[in-house]
Amino acid sequence: MSEGELFELELLGGNTERRFRKMRPEVEAMPWGTLDISKAREEDLIAARLAWTSAAYQEHRTGVACALTLRALIEARAPLDLIAVASRFPLDEMVHVELCARMAMELGGGTEIVHDPKAMVLDPDPKQSALMQAAECVVRFFCVGEAISIPLLRATWHVAEHPLPRAVLGRIVKDEAAHGVFGFTFLDWALPLMSDSDKQVLGAAADLAIRFLYGQWDYTRQNRRTPKHEGDILGWMRTDEYLALAQRSMQSAVIDPLEQRGIPIAAQLSEFTARYPTP
Ligand SMILES: [Fe+2]
Numbered sequence: 001m002s003e004g005e006l007f008e009l010e011l012l013g014g015n016t017e018r019r020f021r022k023m024r025p026e027v028e029a030m031p032w033g034t035l036d037i038s039k040a041r042e043e044d045l046i047a048a049r050l051a052w053t054s055a056a057y058q059e060h061r062t063g064v065a066c067a068l069t070l071r072a073l074i075e076a077r078a079p080l081d082l083i084a085v086a087s088r089f090p091l092d093e094m095v096h097v098e099l100c101a102r103m104a105m106e107l108g109g110g111t112e113i114v115h116d117p118k119a120m121v122l123d124p125d126p127k128q129s130a131l132m133q134a135a136e137c138v139v140r141f142f143c144v145g146e147a148i149s150i151p152l153l154r155a156t157w158h159v160a161e162h163p164l165p166r167a168v169l170g171r172i173v174k175d176e177a178a179h180g181v182f183g184f185t186f187l188d189w190a191l192p193l194m195s196d197s198d199k200q201v202l203g204a205a206a207d208l209a210i211r212f213l214y215g216q217w218d219y220t221r222q223n224r225r226t227p228k229h230e231g232d233i234l235g236w237m238r239t240d241e242y243l244a245l246a247q248r249s250m251q252s253a254v255i256d257p258l259e260q261r262g263i264p265i266a267a268q269l270s271e272f273t274a275r276y277p278t279p
């Protein structure tokens, strides 16, 4: 990653920030400055700063994915109302970026993330039609990525105890619910226009996104979070609970609804579970 750039953010301020605040007043209304970190253990603080900074980066990456999908939807002349609904998503993601970044600041500051801004998400296959490019984006980013994040975020929100992370996660959960539904609404419009071989192509796109998540879960499994203890400042789910819910959700929120729509999935859950045989 020597070619990478630091993941750093800024606000322009002035009129621009005022307009932004007017668009999403709930951000300023959150109970900022109420987290007491004076008794937190140093290692917990570092872990929490890292977790929220990574979350900010993930939201930033999702912003790119939403913007790319939006462009493809417009080029494909998807129904106007469908495009209009999706046009809100990049803004939602920018709000999520700010919320997560501010959480890291509340805990003492962001941690260093180096990234390649030109390689954050994979572009759709340029040889495909405009409609298929839009469908590929929607399947990878929405029917897989956003659809699985909803139950996971909701569960993380449920275990959050302090009002500030509860407000932040609650806002994100509210927005993401619309993002997760969107993918399948698009497919229900687009699939009647597609052939069986188109559906195979979309299945392969879904496989790619699903296997990417299996790879992330491998990392999570190898870097387990210690059980929640007294004074745990992050307060997210434990690794085992998270992974169990992630696997159930992959089946019910991603694989089942795609297969029900005739999109064949090769990256079945057994591919991941087979790597970790239960003793
Ligand atoms: Fe988001």
Ligand SMILES: [Fe+2]
Pocket (backbone or CB within 6 Å): 062, 093, 146, 175, 176, 179
């Ligand atoms: Fe989202």
